[in-house]
Amino acid sequence: MIIGIGIDIVVVSDLRLQIEQISGFLGEVFSEEEITECSGRADPYQCFAARFAAKEAFMKAAGSGWTDAVDFRQLAIASDGSSIPTITIGPRTVEALRHLEPYTVRLSMSHTQGYACAVVVLER
Numbered sequence: 001m002i003i004g005i006g007i008d009i010v011v012v013s014d015l016r017l018q019i020e021q022i023s024g025f026l027g028e029v030f031s032e033e034e035i036t037e038c039s040g041r042a043d044p045y046q047c048f049a050a051r052f053a054a055k056e057a058f059m060k061a062a063g064s065g066w067t068d069a070v071d072f073r074q075l076a077i078a079s080d081g082s083s084i085p086t087i088t089i090g091p092r093t094v095e096a097l098r099h100l101e102p103y104t105v106r107l108s109m110s111h112t113q114g115y116a117c118a119v120v121v122l123e124r
Contacts, residue, residue: 006119037078079109
């Protein structure tokens with residue numbers, strides 16, 4: 001049973017400007033593991049944009065939006081490019097979304113040179 005669906009699209013060049021112009025942006029939005037993973041990619045900005053879209057899509061699927069308990073740093077996206085991407089959810093967010101349990105997170109991400117998108121489905 002689906003309990004939430006979220007989708008988001010990010011303009012890669014817009015996110016690149018934020019990363020380049022806002023001091024501390026990467027550390028406010030991404031985990032150290034995400035920064036390391038994306039920085040090693042041929043186009044790190046596409047990688048960051050896909051993860052940003054995934055975090056936004058998760059917040060929409062959960063019906064929470066961006067709050068103190070559900071924020072970008074509480075969600076870590078991992079993807080090696082050949083297996084299903086995953087979301088690791090931090091303890092504050094787990095607690096804030098306890099009312100949705102039990103749930104499974106399904107994530108799909110995609111990108112082109114100019115855009116990145118993600119879809120998250122929460123299901124029981």
